[in-house]
Amino acid sequence: MTKAPRLVVRADASPQIGLGHVVRSLALAELVGPLFAEAVLLTQAPSAAVHQLAAAAGLGVVELPAQGPQAEAAQLPAHLRPADVVVLDGYGFDEAYQVAVRATGARLVLVDDLADSPTVADLVINHGPAVRVADYRALPTTRFCLGPAFSLLRAPFRAQQRLPEAVPAIVSSVLVCFGGADPLGLTHRALGALLALPQVARVGVVIGSAFTAGTELRALAAGFAGKDVAFYHDVPAAELAALLLGYAAAVVPASTVLLETLLLGGAAITGYYADNQRPLAAYVHAHQQAFSMGNLGTLDGDALRDALLAGLQFHQTTRRQPYVERLRPEQLVDEFQRLIRGPR
Template sequence: MKVVFRVDASFQIGTGHVMRCLTLAEELKDRGHEVIFISRKLKGHLCDLINQRGYQVYCLPSQNKTINNCDTKHAQWLETSWEIDAQQTIQIIGEYIKCVDWLIIDHYALDHKWESQLKNYSKRIMVIDDLADRKHLCDILLDQNYYLNFEYRYKYLVPSNCKLLLGPKYALLRDEFIDLRKNLNNKKNDEIKNILVFFGGSDPTNETLKALYALNKLDYNKINIDVVVGVSNPHKDEIKDYCSRFPYINFHCGIDYMAKLMRQADLAICAGGTTTWERYCMGLPAILISVAYNQIEICQALDSLGIDYYLGKSEEVDEQDIINALYKFQTKDISLQNSSKKALQIVDGLGKYRVVNELLKY
């Protein structure tokens, strides 16, 4: 098959959409299918990374302006009109790609209007979404997240014949997580020895430094702290400088060994993005701070599971809130061992195989 991904990354969008598409692309490529990306060159784009991973990527030009001409909540992420984006995508398919078996769209700014323009240029359309806030015209819809009402969220938003792949059983995880899970040891006690701090690829509000300030107000000299930032993080130099002052804080940037860090960590302080399911595959509970609108509902649902402890939106959370949450884990008011076991039961790491198998049924 020939599979085309339409996905963007930017300082505003973050990197999670591209990263999960790359995970799915890897599995498709391993099974002998051709994979191509179409992505816009926004500030903080990952076109070069996609190309480095061995994929042909057609880069849409940066428009340097925002045209909010549709009713999607994230319309401004596109930085152009949906009509122009659709025309540019159609042009690339018509001139360079030709026949497309699956067009896979992972973009909060695109909806059924865009998809209706592309339906004649691909045999099938798949949408990856998390929000359930707009209509789609697609054959398959994937939402790998856990919500309290996840079975009903898309009831009136997709065609009646659309196949819904819903919940963490379809979580798109890289091979490193699948491989390490095979030899994963359950946490034997509730003692905190290693903490992982990670707020996504961009972290525009610098929650990373907020968490580090909170940790250093406690007596954490005997605890190892791993700090991970993405290459598109605008604060990475400031964070690196801060970490260098303390022998127990380890700075990591643009890494490919996140599974290893998650496996050795006892607790994470992080956002509620796509790395949630990576954590659960590794049995790692967290103190959560939502850094984007689309993370709020997910974080609330995760808190209800008794695995993660949700503090609230980034602008509402201060260092003392983080300290208070750490005390709850430190005093065993919340059991790390029980939280870890619950997480492992939710994500088995085999989601990408299930998704590709569904694609191959058509």
Template sequence: MRPDILQTQLTTTNNTRLDNQRIAFRADASLEIGTGHVMRCLTLADALREKGAECWFICRSHPGHLAELVRTRGHHCHLLDSVSESEQDSAGISSPIHASWLGCSWMLDAAQTGDILAELCPSWLVVDHYALDAHWESMQRVYVDHIMVIDDLADRSHDCDLLLDQNLGRQTDDYRECVPPDCSLLIGPRYALLRPEFARLRAYSLHRRKSPHLCELLISMGGVDLPNSTGHILDILKQCALPDDCRISVVMGTHSPWLEQVRHTASTMPWETEILVGVNDMAQRMAHSDLAIGAAGSTSWERCCLGVPTLMVILAQNQVSIGNALHHQGGAMLIGSPADPHFELNFCEAISKIKSNQSHIRKMYENCAILTDGNGCYNVIAWMI
């Protein structure tokens, strides 16, 4: 979109209220799914609430759901009952690759969600779920005015009015055959859904990177980290030649099954290492870090906004395209997956390369900082309005 058109939309958005409008979200978190889908929906919901909207989440009660967090943030949450294994048959005309993540058939989920939407009568339904596609979305049309889909995969059809894929390297053509002809496509990190504190800390964070250092390390492998990649990385770091005054901060989610084991590993590190659980000041911690070690998920755009140089790790198949795109952009160094046979060697070589020539940190900061300025939520809301 031309900058002048976007600026006009943003100006309109800043002066427009959404009082008494209801926005519904269908997203899940679990030990298998992780927390990213619900977390980015929460970011959008917070921004919509600033405009006066009332946000309602519809989530299934998987182990590791985030219903209480949603409510703590001031939003409503309908928690759908978990379904027994005998009722989880997902056979039908819709079979996305991630269909099992739903925990029931798409038809049952559509019916249960529709019952809630019929009472809410929302102006928008925002769908952020790899297990849902056009068949499910079409069944909700009768209950809502507009449907927005948040996706990363471009691997299934959608029945929506607005589609967001915030990932670098994605093209509008990737979705043209997946959506109706009149669907608006918001593609790329300029639309990344980031909390406002990232935009507020951007200038400070970029300024301190003009003199590169390698002292403060930040490790964040996602809200669940089911394979315990965090512990694996700490073990590898013991073999790396980090500076003597290095300090390591490890951020973990409250639902991580490996928390106590990671705490034990941290106590054996040669450098000061702290374990932080369920932090609410992630932007501040990123801004103070000199190098991040993190998964190539949606947190990538938070790091880019703050110009944080990153050693990037692939923890899921849907992170491969993000990792490759950022690596080619020069905004991060892609290490690969912990399952790769050369992962440990690649990791140690990357640390050694950065320590011997910290100009690599400066280059990564410069290349990633240009991708997003942290105002993606407001760019998206401009289209919704």
């Protein structure tokens, strides 16, 4: 008897790379999961936060040994079934790894940012705003879901999509969210710079379980007695959506949280600290969808304060353009139904 199809998500998270790959691939699993009899997340060294995210999306977690992609690919038959649909989201899953997935008989979905290497995937998903099919070296049978309409966002954000709204003449409240770990200390730098701006009266700071500098942040905030600073820990999706709607602007990296902010119509001040974030930061700035400060890793002190002030002034004076008119989750569902029922 053929076993019922499973959805198998392969993604990692760590203090160094953050939770972004896991968050967006689980958002996809949340969307298409009802099509499958079972859904699991394959990952290395899952943290408590990863377990919580997987449970919220309805996935079990299978912990893989800490090893490189080549060694892991050799062990894939022990984890996969021929009827599986496998989602890969990360930067170690090269063409050889993808070939190993397909050799098990499973169908393959690649969640990709870069379009910089050959792929043998059945379906490629890339939410980049300027990406084209011609950018890929793929099989003739590969199908594509490309562009902002295929942004992989969690249900509370999809449910509250709205066009950009005008901000107050003076932006006095700002939310800061640099992910659950923030190994570069961008949260501390941004908080200090914002508190030094006279117009900013209220700041919210989102930090996760992997964040290790909470004491230092509170000490920094205590030095600005006239400011209202609130800290939010391990914020679930629905609460984060409410926070983004509750502050006049948000300081976020050019990652999933930027897309979440823009989908809610929010005013975002962004930038990049990883190569895969740079194109998105440049695009939203060029198209007046958000303000980009550029390379966040090089900004500190007066330079960061001036960049944040320029971002606030942008939002106070500019009519922002929508990042995407409408998401297309129904097409993603259709593509996964095609993978389940059709021969490769």
